Amino acid sequence: MPSVQQKLNLTFTALSDPTRRAILARLSRGEATVQELAKPFAISAPAITKHLKVLEKAGLISRSREAQWRPCRIEASALKEVSDWVSEYRQFWEESFDRLDAYLKTMTQKKGTKNGRKK
């Protein structure tokens, strides 16, 4: 059983490729086979299969073992782990927005005073 750190290594590596992110975006609209996934991309079915293996290893998708076409589907838990990880840093961008907001308020007040319209 891989540790949380090992899982995050695999997940972030899988997400670092634009084709793999596009595959996830496609699967967010519903299950799809390799052939269906290969269509919009200018790459071969074997190349798509390679990308699917990386996504599957990271737990971002699963493939049906039953049907002959083995449709792929998105798996929520690995994406939730990314969300949990990044939300630990939420304070940083919220602080940045607070600072920007305070700055814009100061600018608006200054402008108001300059134009003789105190807000």
Add this chain to the structure above:
Amino acid sequence: MPSVQQKLNLTFTALSDPTRRAILARLSRGEATVQELAKPFAISAPAITKHLKVLEKAGLISRSREAQWRPCRIEASALKEVSDWVSEYRQFWEESFDRLDAYLKTMTQKKGTKNGRKK
């Protein structure tokens, strides 16, 4: 200027390494120099510098140009982009939890009926 996709490629690649994630976790507690960052890790200052370059290229940290020690600090915007990207998939884990919740409710009801305590 890199596109959103190119930025995400760099950001996810930077985040795929556990040492780089640990550096970010350390910087979330405040600015630090290369020497301070190298201390808790069993790796050399030049190795840390390499990791910092990857983080800096991804826009996850910035380094002061003024001070001789060039302290590093966390940058919010690249982390916010990860959060924005992953939140597009929020429905998937929320749906999973809803399904689990519904399943648990059914189980509790069944158990209640079995024991003659209809809930």
